[in-house]
Structure formats: C-alpha cells, structure tokens
Amino acid sequence: MxxxxxxxxxxxxxxxxxxxxxxxxxxxxxxxxxxxxxxxxxxxxxxxxxxxxxxxxxxxxxxxxxxxxxxxxxxxxxxxxxxxxxxxxxxxxxxxxxxxxxxxxxxxxxxxxxxxxxxxxxxxxxxxxxxxxxxxxxxxxxxxxxxxxxxxxxxxxxxxxxxxxxxxxxxxxxxxxxxxxxxxxxxxxxxxxxxxxxxxxxxxxxxxxxxxxxxxxxxxxxxxxxxxxxxxxxxxxxxxxxxxxxxxxxxxxEGMSARYRRHDEMAKLVQDWAEKKFNGLFPEEGYRSRTICVVNRGELDFDAFHTALKAKGYEISNGYGEVKSSTFRIGHMGDTTPDMIKKLLSAMDEVLEEMQ
CATH class of the missing domain: 3.40.640.10 (Type I PLP-dependent aspartate aminotransferase-like (Major domain))
Known part of the structure; x- marks a missing residue:
C-alpha cells in the first residue's frame, strides 16, 4: 500500500x-x-x-x-x-x-x-x-x-x-x-x-x-x-x-504567487474540515499557518484514529510539546495538492465514522 x-x-x-x-x-x-x-x-x-x-x-x-x-x-x-x-x-x-x-x-x-x-x-x-x-x-x-x-x-x-x-x-x-x-x-x-x-x-x-x-x-x-x-x-x-x-x-x-495561493487553498480546506469535525483549531484566528493545521482533538483517541488512518495509507502528526496530548497536526505543504488534501479528509471522515 x-x-x-x-x-x-x-x-x-x-x-x-x-x-x-x-x-x-x-x-x-x-x-x-x-x-x-x-x-x-x-x-x-x-x-x-x-x-x-x-x-x-x-x-x-x-x-x-x-x-x-x-x-x-x-x-x-x-x-x-x-x-x-x-x-x-x-x-x-x-x-x-x-x-x-x-x-x-x-x-x-x-x-x-x-x-x-x-x-x-x-x-x-x-x-x-x-x-x-x-x-x-x-x-x-x-x-x-x-x-x-x-x-x-x-x-x-x-x-x-x-x-x-x-x-x-x-x-x-x-x-x-x-x-x-x-x-x-x-x-x-x-x-x-x-x-x-x-x-x-x-x-x-x-x-x-x-x-x-x-x-x-x-x-x-x-x-x-x-x-x-x-x-x-x-x-x-x-x-x-x-x-x-x-x-x-x-x-x-509554477510561479511563487500560484504556489502561495495553492498553500492558502490547502490550508482553508483543512481548517474548514477541522472546524466542523472537532473542537476548533488551536491557533488564534487571523494568524493560522499556511502549512500546518493544529486541531483541538477533544475526546478523540488519537492513537486509535491514527492507526486506522495509517491502515488506509495516510499519515498525519501527533501534537507537539505542551499540547501533545490535546492536539494533532496535519501538514499541507510542498508538492501536496488540494486534490490530495480532499482524499485525506475523506479518509479521515471514514475513520471517524468507523470509530463511532
């Protein structure tokens, strides 16, 4: 896989x-x-x-x-x-x-x-x-x-x-x-x-x-x-x-302007998804990263969630430092595309449904 x-x-x-x-x-x-x-x-x-x-x-x-x-x-x-x-x-x-x-x-x-x-x-x-x-x-x-x-x-x-x-x-x-x-x-x-x-x-x-x-x-x-x-x-x-x-x-x-727009688009896709599915985003509004989405995980069993997600071929990141146990992170940078992000979000939706 x-x-x-x-x-x-x-x-x-x-x-x-x-x-x-x-x-x-x-x-x-x-x-x-x-x-x-x-x-x-x-x-x-x-x-x-x-x-x-x-x-x-x-x-x-x-x-x-x-x-x-x-x-x-x-x-x-x-x-x-x-x-x-x-x-x-x-x-x-x-x-x-x-x-x-x-x-x-x-x-x-x-x-x-x-x-x-x-x-x-x-x-x-x-x-x-x-x-x-x-x-x-x-x-x-x-x-x-x-x-x-x-x-x-x-x-x-x-x-x-x-x-x-x-x-x-x-x-x-x-x-x-x-x-x-x-x-x-x-x-x-x-x-x-x-x-x-x-x-x-x-x-x-x-x-x-x-x-x-x-x-x-x-x-x-x-x-x-x-x-x-x-x-x-x-x-x-x-x-x-x-x-x-x-x-x-x-x-x-690609051009730098187009590259920046692509990263903005990916960030919005992930942020909008996280706002709907979880307890909001960890960073304050107006200063959110174009490359990393840090999500408040709430009661989510992240280890179980991530294990199931990896079984589908997708890998994200745990929280880090002081917020390791209360957040998780999704990277959206480099050669990643909005279509790839949409497939990831769909896979995460499937896992969340399976965990209910």
Missing amino acids: ARHLFTVGPVYVEDETLQAQTKPMITHRCKEYKNLHGGIVEKIRKCLQTDDDVFLVGGSATILLEGAIRNGINSNSLGMSNGSFGKRFIECGTANGKNVTQVHVPWGKAIKPEDIEGKVTNDIEAVHWVSNESSTGVLSDSVALAEEVRRQNPDALIMVDAVTSAMAADLNLPKLQPDALVFGTQKALALPPGLAIAVVSERMLEKSKNVANKGFYTDFVKLKKNADDNYALTTPPVSLLYALDYQLDKILE
Whole structure:
C-alpha cells in the first residue's frame, strides 16, 4: 500500500524528485559542482526576491539557526517564543553562552509588536523568533515584528526561523529585510532532509567579522568566502543538491504567487474540515499557518484514529510539546495538492465514522 504523508516534516517527496538524486556523483570542488551550486543560489534568490547571500550547509536547519546566533551576537539578544521551536531558538542562544532576554507569549497566540514594546534596548544585538511555529500552527506577522524591532533599535539584527514557512507563505523579504532567514529541505521544499539554507545580509556578515568563538562549520565569514566562488565550505550532500535544483525549477515554473495561493487553498480546506469535525483549531484566528493545521482533538483517541488512518495509507502528526496530548497536526505543504488534501479528509471522515 502506498504511504501518503501529511506530516509536519519530513513531508511527501515525489518519485521524480527522489530520482533526481541518482545522477552520477561529482566532487564538490569541480567546475560542474560550481555551476550546480551557483545555479541553486540564484534560483533561491529569485524565489524569495532577495539579492542577499545564500549559504548551503549540510545538516538540519538548526545548524544555521545556531550559526546565526554564534555569528551575530557577542553578548545580548532578545528571543521571542510562542511554542516549542521558539524556545529552541532561545536555547540555541543560551547554550552558546549568550544572554537572551526572553519574551514568551501563550501557546496558540501570535507574537505581536506590542509584546516587545520597550524591550529592544540599545544593548540588544539581535532579535530572533520563529515565523511559523509548527508546534502550535501559528504564523506570526514577521514583517510587523521586524518593523517594530527597527523602530526601537535600528542596529539590532533580525534572525528568523522560516523552517515551515519559506517557499509556502509569502514572507515578503523586501519588507522583512532579515539579517538571517533560515530553513531546510524537508518541509515546503518537499525534499529529503539533510540541507540547511540561510539567507544572510551584509549587516550580518559585517557583525560576524567582529564576533569571537563562531566555531568552524558555521563561521559565516568562511562560508561567505566559499560561497563567493560557488563552493561549499565542507563536503555538501551533492545528491540532495541535485534534487534541490530540480525542485527549484519546478517551483519557478509554477510561479511563487500560484504556489502561495495553492498553500492558502490547502490550508482553508483543512481548517474548514477541522472546524466542523472537532473542537476548533488551536491557533488564534487571523494568524493560522499556511502549512500546518493544529486541531483541538477533544475526546478523540488519537492513537486509535491514527492507526486506522495509517491502515488506509495516510499519515498525519501527533501534537507537539505542551499540547501533545490535546492536539494533532496535519501538514499541507510542498508538492501536496488540494486534490490530495480532499482524499485525506475523506479518509479521515471514514475513520471517524468507523470509530463511532
């Protein structure tokens, strides 16, 4: 039986995309690799409407979230959290010896400009948050947050975890102007895991020159030097880069506006279904994710429900963190289509009827 993933990640990967990884291996110092790397960078820039540097590093996105912390902060930052992954971003700071002023808003709520009123003081070197919190299904208004940061402290760097929003929700980089925007391959890019991607500003690179103890693997100055020549600092997952190149061509062929509309349509389908079938959605209205629906499960026996659903060939995700036992999550991103979502919802309806 086919296995259909509607999980939060890794997500469904098309067979053609997997096949793109099977091209003959090349070394990461040859001209062919240089052309591959450079082409990928330009395609990412086009997708996200940016001229900033793009770093490609083997690993999960967390490696470059930590890299942003280590390169952009000597001492003090402000970390905002409304779920598990905002807390993890903060932990990336504290684990690296940074003094992180923490702002926590209730789970299910968006982080709003008023939450940081008066907190971006002159000693704050950077402010970091998650644009789309996948534990709660909340999409905060990152442009509004960035504008508030700049209003209070124009020198503060802006670091954004875009792991489950980049390439699915319009983050409006021309207005957001992030100094580090980080994501990975296994979410809306609909690829296997293994590659971290960061869009990095000139301000971040200048700051990095004057920050000590950046390590080697995530030293942005070193990464920049190699990136300028379209090479990686260390051996990258070449096969995954083949697949990324293939995916970016598909994304550009679809068009970013059409891609964003498709994700909006899928989100509405799932949200409307969940509102009718369960005790509403966990995230507050007006700030609901385009890629993840977090559903209040009520009295549902999720384990039994999911076991029956998997028997039909469909897989979703349990709740996460503090709301693991009270919610479940449906992923709708990447190469998933509205028709695929409709089939999933039909299968879930069947399971609910069978459980009555």
